[in-house]
Amino acid sequence: MSDKPERFIDDEGLRLDGRRVDEIRPMKVEMGVLSRADGSCYLEWGNNKVLAAVYGPRELHPRRMQKPNEVLVRYKYNMASFSVEDRIRPGPSRRSTEISKVSGEAFEPVVMTQYYPGAVIDVFAEVLQADAGTRTAAINAATLALADAGIPMKGLVSACAVGKVDGQLVLDLNKPEDNYGQADLPVAMTQDGEITLLQMDGHLTPEELEEGLEMVKKGCQQILEIQREVLVSRYGNEDEEGEEAEEESPEEVPDSEEEEEERDDSFDNEESEAENADENDVTEEDEGEEDERQ
Amino acid sequence: MSGSEVISRLKRDYIYNLMLKGEREDGRQFDELRDIALETGIIDKAEGSAMVQYGDTQVMVGVKMQIGTPFPDSPAEGVIITSMELNPIASPDFEAGPPREKAIEMARIVDRGIRESGAIDINKLCITEGEEVWMVFIDVHVLNNSGNILDAASLGAIAALMTTTVPSEREGKGEDYPLPVREMPVGISLVKIGDEMLLDPTYGEESVCETRITISSNQDGSICSMQKSGSGSLSPAQVVKASKIAKEKGEIIREKYLLEI
Amino acid sequence: MKRKIVYPGQVLSENEKQAGTGTYVHEGKVYSLFYGVANDKNRVTVVPFSGKYIPSPRDYVIGYVIEVTSSNWIFDIGSPYDGLLHVSEYPKRVDSSMMRKEIGIGDCAILRIKDVNTSMKVELSMKDRGLRRLDEGRIIDVSTTKVPRIIGHNGSMVSMLKKESNCDIFIGQNGRIWLKGKDEDMNRLTQAIEIIENKSHTSGLTNHISAFLRYEESDEIEEKEKPVPFTSSKKDYTEDACRKVDVLLSDEDEN
Numbered sequence: 001m002s003d004k005p006e007r008f009i010d011d012e013g014l015r016l017d018g019r020r021v022d023e024i025r026p027m028k029v030e031m032g033v034l035s036r037a038d039g040s041c042y043l044e045w046g047n048n049k050v051l052a053a054v055y056g057p058r059e060l061h062p063r064r065m066q067k068p069n070e071v072l073v074r075y076k077y078n079m080a081s082f083s084v085e086d087r088i089r090p091g092p093s094r095r096s097t098e099i100s101k102v103s104g105e106a107f108e109p110v111v112m113t114q115y116y117p118g119a120v121i122d123v124f125a126e127v128l129q130a131d132a133g134t135r136t137a138a139i140n141a142a143t144l145a146l147a148d149a150g151i152p153m154k155g156l157v158s159a160c161a162v163g164k165v166d167g168q169l170v171l172d173l174n175k176p177e178d179n180y181g182q183a184d185l186p187v188a189m190t191q192d193g194e195i196t197l198l199q200m201d202g203h204l205t206p207e208e209l210e211e212g213l214e215m216v217k218k219g220c221q222q223i224l225e226i227q228r229e230v231l232v233s234r235y236g237n238e239d240e241e242g243e244e245a246e247e248e249s250p251e252e253v254p255d256s257e258e259e260e261e262e263r264d265d266s267f268d269n270e271e272s273e274a275e276n277a278d279e280n281d282v283t284e285e286d287e288g289e290e291d292e293r294q
Numbered sequence: 295m296s297g298s299e300v301i302s303r304l305k306r307d308y309i310y311n312l313m314l315k316g317e318r319e320d321g322r323q324f325d326e327l328r329d330i331a332l333e334t335g336i337i338d339k340a341e342g343s344a345m346v347q348y349g350d351t352q353v354m355v356g357v358k359m360q361i362g363t364p365f366p367d368s369p370a371e372g373v374i375i376t377s378m379e380l381n382p383i384a385s386p387d388f389e390a391g392p393p394r395e396k397a398i399e400m401a402r403i404v405d406r407g408i409r410e411s412g413a414i415d416i417n418k419l420c421i422t423e424g425e426e427v428w429m430v431f432i433d434v435h436v437l438n439n440s441g442n443i444l445d446a447a448s449l450g451a452i453a454a455l456m457t458t459t460v461p462s463e464r465e466g467k468g469e470d471y472p473l474p475v476r477e478m479p480v481g482i483s484l485v486k487i488g489d490e491m492l493l494d495p496t497y498g499e500e501s502v503c504e505t506r507i508t509i510s511s512n513q514d515g516s517i518c519s520m521q522k523s524g525s526g527s528l529s530p531a532q533v534v535k536a537s538k539i540a541k542e543k544g545e546i547i548r549e550k551y552l553l554e555i
Numbered sequence: 556m557k558r559k560i561v562y563p564g565q566v567l568s569e570n571e572k573q574a575g576t577g578t579y580v581h582e583g584k585v586y587s588l589f590y591g592v593a594n595d596k597n598r599v600t601v602v603p604f605s606g607k608y609i610p611s612p613r614d615y616v617i618g619y620v621i622e623v624t625s626s627n628w629i630f631d632i633g634s635p636y637d638g639l640l641h642v643s644e645y646p647k648r649v650d651s652s653m654m655r656k657e658i659g660i661g662d663c664a665i666l667r668i669k670d671v672n673t674s675m676k677v678e679l680s681m682k683d684r685g686l687r688r689l690d691e692g693r694i695i696d697v698s699t700t701k702v703p704r705i706i707g708h709n710g711s712m713v714s715m716l717k718k719e720s721n722c723d724i725f726i727g728q729n730g731r732i733w734l735k736g737k738d739e740d741m742n743r744l745t746q747a748i749e750i751i752e753n754k755s756h757t758s759g760l761t762n763h764i765s766a767f768l769r770y771e772e773s774d775e776i777e778e779k780e781k782p783v784p785f786t787s788s789k790k791d792y793t794e795d796a797c798r799k800v801d802v803l804l805s806d807e808d809e810n
Contacts (some may be wrong), residue, residue, distance in 0.1 A: 009611050033352075033785040034352070034383070034384075034437060034438040035350040035384065035438055035440055036384065036438050036439060036440060036497075037383070037606065038437070038607070039605070042320075042786070044787045047338065049336075049337070049786070051437065053383045055382070055386055056607070056635065057607055057635040058386070058635050059635055059636070059637065068674060069600055076382070076390060078381065080337075080354070080356060080434075080435050081356065081358065081377070081431070082337055082339065082340035082343065082356025082357070082358050082431075082433050082435075083337070083339060083340075083356075084339055085339055086358075086360075087358035087360060090377055090379050090433070091392060110563075110564075112579075112588060115674070116607075116609070116635055116675075117607070117674060117675050118635075118636075118674060118675055119635035119636070119675075120635075122382065123357075124381070124382055124383035126381065126383055126435070127438070128325075128337060128354060128435070128786075129337050129338065129339050130339065131339075147562060147563055147589075147590035148590065148604075148605065149605060149606070150589060150590065150591070150603040150604060150605035150606030150607070150700065151606075152563070152577075152588040152589055152603075153563035153564065153588065153589075154563065154564060154579065154581070154586065154588070155563055155564025155586070156423065156562065156563060166589075190564075191514040191564050227562075228562055228565075231560070231562040231590055232560050232561075232562065234560075235560055250538050259536050282546065300619070300620075300621045300631070300660055300661055301661065302619035302631075302661055302662075302663050302694060303619065303659075303661040303663060304619075304663045304689060304693060304694045304733075305694060306661065308694075309694050329781045329782050330782075331781065331782040331783055331784055332785045333786060333787050336784075336786045336787075345784040345786050345787075346784075347783075347784055349782065350782070352784070352785075354786075401760050449716065487715040
């Protein structure tokens with residue numbers, strides 16, 4: 001891999017790894033792999049292997065970092081020292097610090113930050129094996145880890161890169177394309193196609209940029225579809241489950257009625273009348289809160 | 295032993311009282327290991343790698359090799375460097391930043407097991423005496439701390455080494471060859487509760503017990519490294535007992551997992 | 556739509572009037588905020604699969620002391636926000652120097668949330684009936700989103716648990732459950748609660764659990780699977796998903 005290939009795309013329009021120009025590498029995803037984390041996801045994309053975990057929302061120290069009216073999303077991208085050809089020193093580098101910053105910002109537009117004022121949501125993205133496109137792979141895993149942790153979001157974030165080799169735009173660069181290509185443009189997008197992360201290096205004409213953004217949007221849509229598939233199929237077939245559980249479904253909904261009952265039951269004995277009077281207030285309040293949350 | 299985190303008294307009492315009755319929270323015997331899983335060769339970019347699970351505990355170990363200069367006092371010997379990071383991904387108690395004493399201690403315990411057993415023939419890692427030798431970097435990456443990451447790291451380290459290929463070709467030093475590994479040390483940790491010792495402690499058990507002993511043993515049953523850790527004390531009889539358990543369990547792990555590689 | 560698994564950003568309804576908890580409205584449509592189960596009765600609501608407890612006034616919670624100051628006990632209540640129990644909210648007068656004697660670090664208690672201000676300062680009280688320090692028994696943790704299921708409709712589940720297990724139970728809204736009874740009864744009850752947590756989406760659960768506690772069903776909790784490293788997982792969504800994607804995208808193009 002150390003030598004630059006003569007051509008990146010053959011006469012049939014196929015790339016070195018056999019993909020078409022607008023095709024992404026195979027992706028494999030598994031959620032909930034770490035027991036200590038609040039949410040986690042392991043993702044393989046081509047030869048990339050990344051692991052994302054979410055802790056929180058949790059208390060933020062030191063206090064001066066707290067945002068009074070919203071939650072802080074803190075993202076740490078880290079590469080395992082054995083994840084690349086030449087061992088890298090453990091600990092943050094200037095590169096990983098920058099990636100951490102822009103990746104965290106990629107989630108700010110979708111995370112409902114007003115829900116947990118003053119707290120922090122920590123996202124840790126570990127690159128276990130790197131093979132071009134680790135930051136986008138990490139973002140794709142982190143989205144699912146956030147969903148797994150029960151973090152309220154307006155939608156998922158999907159990320160993919162577009163680049164240029166042999167003067168031609170290609171989706172989701174592989175290692176040689178990344179190393180010797182003429183441009184690399186990693187992008188993260190919401191489901192509405194809003195760009196939440198964008199970096200670029202190399203050389204693109206304005207026309208290529210426009211076309212590249214169109215291409216990367218399609219890439220992100222493909223990834224979004226994979227993410228949806230993983231989420232929905234995780235607990236088995238949705239339809240069956242829906243039907244089966246239907247009869248008892250009211251019990252799932254945490255409405256205020258049930259909360260009252262628990263109070264009754266928990267405290268058995270004494271003065272249940274006074275308690276009941278009390279609880280009616282609770283009911284109203286709870287519903288008030290429900291409305292606010294909409 | 296888990297640090298400064300407060301744990302609720304009822305939870306503590308629960309684990310403690312169970313142990314006084316000879317029971318454990320996950321139903322194991324005192325000298326019973328959790329289910330172990332080991333997979334090697336998972337990171338192609340590393341010269342050797344292993345993923346180890348002890349119950350819910352998950353540790354990944356990668357081995358990288360580079361050419362470097364030998365230490366002046368051992369000009370014909372390769373160099374082994376073991377690092378361990380307690381990454382915040384693995385536990386809510388782990389903080390980002392350079393390794394602190396706990397991580398450094400654990401890295402050194404893993405390192406001693408490998409080094410003192412003579413698992414790697416460091417004389418065979420010399421390229422040009424006094425000038426060029428192979429440096430073996432063993433990097434332990436803790437992914438999920440559900441207790442006893444130390445033993446998982448030890449097993450991961452030797453398993454990763456056993457699957458390591460010396461990348462001579464890449465460095466223009468002839469043909470690749472398997473790293474010469476001639477011993478299979480296995481590290482076994484126990485924690486003390488009253489007069490009893492618990493094998494392979496869970497996270498909860500570690501937080502209740504103040505003293506740990508880790509013993510690495512070789513194929514012939516000899517001991518190659520030990521470490522007492524934590525604020526409590528151990529009697530000589532306990533140390534002897536622990537060494538017997540370590541030998542017996544080390545043999546089981548070696549046969550079941552390492553000899554398979 | 557009846558009940559189904561949904562993901563953040565999924566469109567749940569075209570009618571914004573149907574927006575319930577766990578959803579948001581954007582340009583007239585209702586979307587899910589969470590990864591969880593959507594329920595469609597009068598309004599569409601989404602209950603997330605997991606999540607942290609967010610304190611709300613009047614909730615009953617179980618906490619343990621992590622710090623004692625000159626006038627407050629600071630409790631961990633299993634939330635991003637710690638709770639403050641001011642000495643004046645303790646059922647009896649306590650001198651500042653005696654606070655640690657009364658409730659020390661690590662001690663557990665049933666508390667009620669008195670107030671939560673806008674900056675999420677959580678004030679606790681121990682003055683109500685039933686609020687007390689917990690010196691015996693056991694505390695188990697469940698996901699706070701599963702609490703309603705463990706309580707059951709009109710408290711049906713918790714009453715049954717109590718009756719069949721011969722244990723005292725208190726369920727905190729924060730997902731901490733306190734049990735007291737004979738050891739073997741508590742063990743069985745712990746297993747029963749685990750089943751409820753894992754099978755919360757299945758029907759006939761109350762009867763199933765009741766039978767379990769009476770030892771009528773030999774349905775022990777499923778044996779724990781042997782660990783398999785996630786790096787070796789054989790799950791591969793790619794090809795299938797990609798094919799579906801292709802279809803989807805081409806549909807879109809046609810539109």
